[in-house]
Amino acid sequence: MTPERTDPPLQADEPTMLLAFLQYHRDTLRQKTAGLDARQLDTVLPPSEMTLGGMVKHLAAVEDNWFQNVLRGVTELPPWTNVDWDDDRDWDWHSARDDDPLTLFSLLEQAQERSDVAIGQALLAGGLDALSVGADRHTGESFTLRWILLHMIEEYARHNGHADLIRESIDGSIGE
Numbered sequence: 001m002t003p004e005r006t007d008p009p010l011q012a013d014e015p016t017m018l019l020a021f022l023q024y025h026r027d028t029l030r031q032k033t034a035g036l037d038a039r040q041l042d043t044v045l046p047p048s049e050m051t052l053g054g055m056v057k058h059l060a061a062v063e064d065n066w067f068q069n070v071l072r073g074v075t076e077l078p079p080w081t082n083v084d085w086d087d088d089r090d091w092d093w094h095s096a097r098d099d100d101p102l103t104l105f106s107l108l109e110q111a112q113e114r115s116d117v118a119i120g121q122a123l124l125a126g127g128l129d130a131l132s133v134g135a136d137r138h139t140g141e142s143f144t145l146r147w148i149l150l151h152m153i154e155e156y157a158r159h160n161g162h163a164d165l166i167r168e169s170i171d172g173s174i175g176e
Helices: 014-033 051-072 093-099 099-127 145-171
Strands: 130-135 140-145
Touching: 014 051, 014 130, 014 145, 051 093, 051 099, 051 130, 093 099, 093 130, 130 145, 140 145
Parallel strands: none
Antiparallel strands: 130 140
């Protein structure tokens, strides 16, 4: 069964529109990875080393980084706390081959749930202009919630394009 995906509204206020597009792209990734087993989630499409399992784990890490670490200042979240990112900057991508599909999808779902709580709290506290606790490493400025949401939409959209190609190479399924 293909996971449901709802098109974003054509008319809505800015927070509703941004959250709808984020959810749309989250659901798109779920559709593109639905029904795959561990071997299929670890399939590469040369010359890239990207896998759909690595993508799922990467996006869980990105969700936690932006909404927990940067927005809220929470840094101690497993499984990311014990990772030597200096040793393997792409640990999330590489280590996914050791995780079963249930673990990968659970990791992403839990990260998204934490993100949704953080988004809701930030919206109540300051709306889309709520500022992050963490700062940009180049400028030292805080990010707005609006910026983080737009960045996350971009992150999912970019990787969903990759997912289209990888999934098609696995079983011929094509995206819309």
